[in-house]
Amino acid sequence: MNADVAGLLDSVDAVLLDFDGPVCSIFAGYPARDIAAELVELLHRHGVDVPSHLAGKRDPLEVLRWTGTATDQRITRLVEDALCEAERRAVETAAPTPYGREVIVAARQAGLPVAVVSNNSAGAVGAYLAAHRLTGHVSPVIGRAYAEPERMKPNPEPISRAVRMLDVPPTRSVLIGDSLSDIEGAKRAGVRVIAYANRAAKLDTFRTTEADLVITSMGPIAEALVARCEGEEPESLGGGISRRGNVGAALRDGEDQAALAENSDGTADRSPRDTELLH
Numbered sequence: 001m002n003a004d005v006a007g008l009l010d011s012v013d014a015v016l017l018d019f020d021g022p023v024c025s026i027f028a029g030y031p032a033r034d035i036a037a038e039l040v041e042l043l044h045r046h047g048v049d050v051p052s053h054l055a056g057k058r059d060p061l062e063v064l065r066w067t068g069t070a071t072d073q074r075i076t077r078l079v080e081d082a083l084c085e086a087e088r089r090a091v092e093t094a095a096p097t098p099y100g101r102e103v104i105v106a107a108r109q110a111g112l113p114v115a116v117v118s119n120n121s122a123g124a125v126g127a128y129l130a131a132h133r134l135t136g137h138v139s140p141v142i143g144r145a146y147a148e149p150e151r152m153k154p155n156p157e158p159i160s161r162a163v164r165m166l167d168v169p170p171t172r173s174v175l176i177g178d179s180l181s182d183i184e185g186a187k188r189a190g191v192r193v194i195a196y197a198n199r200a201a202k203l204d205t206f207r208t209t210e211a212d213l214v215i216t217s218m219g220p221i222a223e224a225l226v227a228r229c230e231g232e233e234p235e236s237l238g239g240g241i242s243r244r245g246n247v248g249a250a251l252r253d254g255e256d257q258a259a260l261a262e263n264s265d266g267t268a269d270r271s272p273r274d275t276e277l278l279h
């Protein structure tokens with residue numbers, strides 16, 4: 001597995017990251033189901049006849065997607081604005097993904113540009129990156145198109161836009177994502193894709209997709225990027241977490257060293273309870 005990860009990363013010139021999953025669990029402290037319920041309540045208040053299946057949704061992005069197909073642009077903008085505000089609140093209690101930060105910093109150390117391509121709003125992503133001192137490491141940040149939910153992944157357009165902005169061929173780019181939308185969007189954009197199964201339930205599903213690789217931890221990605229910095233082959237790792245010291249040693253910037261300690265705690269990857277498979 002780790003040799004596969006290293007081989008794939010050696011063949012790309014840019015790293016694209018989905019946000020919710022590979023970078024953090026955005027709704028760790030402000031549950032997605034609560035936000036979804038608030039959006040449904042907003043629709044009710046504006047006289048929208050919400051189908052019963054939507055009322056039980058745990059994913060606010062699904063509520064927005066439905067709103068875009070079933071209501072007018074004024075209502076879609078209301079829901080979009082409410083979701084943007086909720087996401088900005090959510091990032092304040094987002095849980096960093098183990099090794100998510102290391103992947104970003106190690107990729108930059110290896111000379112690879114890092115972009116975020118997210119179905120969350122760019123404002124929320126930017127706020128998270130700023131709070132975690134990652135702003136200077138990530139560009140561009142491509143978030144959800146305002147009040148146009150049909151342009152969210154699996155629409156390949158935001159992924160293609162990131163690749164164009166980085167001036168890298170799609171086939172020399174890889175997207176790391178934790179949803180079927182990421183996998184489908186990347187394949188349609190001609191970009192390679194690593195599927196991050198951050199919950200056991202996703203593993204079997206992802207293995208039946210066109211994902212180039214399926215991983216269960218961001219650790220092996222970080223390890224391979226650090227090895228690339230050091231010009232060496234990554235060691236064979238059980239679970240990809242035993243070389244944490246080397247990860248830190250390769251990242252010499254003082255701010256990064258301090259920040260790396262924040263989530264190099266050796267804990268198992270958290271399972272975002274409220275993230276639907278689609279997002």
Ligand SMILES: [Mg+2]
Pocket residue numbers: 018019020021022177178179279
């Ligand atoms: Mg995701």
